[in-house]
């Protein structure tokens with residue numbers, strides 16, 4: 001599939017996110033102060049949308065039981081979640097944010 005444009009680069013403010021579907025997957029675009037991230041929308045603890053949580057620096061918090069996930073590595077750093085979410089390759093080009101849902105970021109720890 002390769003990279004797909006998913007949003008205008010100025011569509012989200014810092015610490016905002018947007019859920020979307022691509023290639024049958026539920027994903028989440030997140031803008032932090034430093035970068036854009038695309039991660040799995042659903043928490044790995046239970047099937048609960050991380051879009052209902054909040055952004056803290058480079059982490060996203062699940063609002064159901066409070067696990068935090070690193071947006072680059074996908075690693076949870078607070079229990080009860082113990083499996084990473086996937087974080088995908090993103091680029092910003094021509095005023096658009098692009099994601100390749102077939103490629104995880106080099107630092108992503110998910111096993112897919």
Ligand code: FES
Nearest residue numbers: 043045046062065
């Ligand atoms: S559903 Fe996310 S921490 Fe439990």
